[in-house]
Amino acid sequence: MKRTMITAVASLSLLLGGCATTIRSDVTTFNQWPAQLPDKSYAFETPPPQDNTLELQSYENLVRAQLARLGFHEAQGSPALKVSMRFSTIDVPTQVLYPTFAPTYYSPRFAYMGWRRRYWGGWYSPFYDPFWGPVPAYDVQEEHRYHRQLQLSIASAADGKRLFDVTVRNVSRQMSTPVVMPALVQSAFEGFPGPNGGSRVIELKQEPRQNG
Known part of the structure; x- marks a missing residue:
């Protein structure tokens, strides 16, 4: 029986591990994109030295791939367009109450609270004492929500006129920004x-x- 249970748990883990994840984002765009744009060359704005991290450079590569898909090409000399990007990740911890049921003794005045931190939820009614049966209680757990924001802009290199602005917002439990970006x-x-x-x-x- 024990071997069967271990096999079942392992199979379930493999099944869940192979499932695709849905990433939901709120996307807001503003644009004054010209009907005709013969020159689709671009270059990235040079960020301040303290912001020019390896992480930013890796995300710029993701932008390069998307721009190439749309027919743009990077130019080192005199580009027609300037591309800039900013991103942020904010960890927002939240205290979450989960209802649980703790075993009780005969006396309705006492409830076994267990080794975890619990909050007693009170009796079912002021006129009824559940001498036997579960007592409603709550486990307090801290969960993290990661609020991410990505901002991208495309402007004319000649006069600095903004042509495209987009802001992407995402909230998830995924701690790693490189996984979501x-x-x-x-x-x-x-x-x-x-x-x-x-x-x-x-x-x-x-x-x-895929690991490995």
């Missing part, structure tokens, strides 16, 4: 250049990473 960048360019002053919800499937 490919989907955020892809969402930024979905339906490019998108509605002017419009917001959309974009959901993308992300296949699990």
Whole structure:
């Protein structure tokens, strides 16, 4: 029986591990994109030295791939367009109460509280004492929500006129920003250049990473 249970748990873990993850983002776009743009060359704005991290450079590579898909090409000399990007991740811890049921003794005045931190939920009614049976209680657990924001802009290199602005917002339990960022960048360019002053919800499937 024990071996059967271990096998079942292992099979379930493999099944869940192979499931794709849905990444949901709120995307807001503004654009004054010209009807004709013969020169699609671009270069990234040079960030301040303290912001020019390896992490930023890796995310710029994701933007390069999306721009190449749309027919843009990077130029080192005199580009027609300037591309800039900013991103942020904020960890927002939240105290969450989960209802549990603790075993009780005969006396209705006492409840076994267990080794975890619990909050007693009171009796079922002021006129009824559940001498036997579960007592409603709550486990307090801290959960983390990671609020991420990605901002991308494309401007004319000649006069600095903004042609395209997009803001992507995402909230998830995923701690690692590099895991989520490919989907955020892809969402930024979905339906490019998108509605002017419009917001959309974009959901993308992300296949699990293969180890090894």
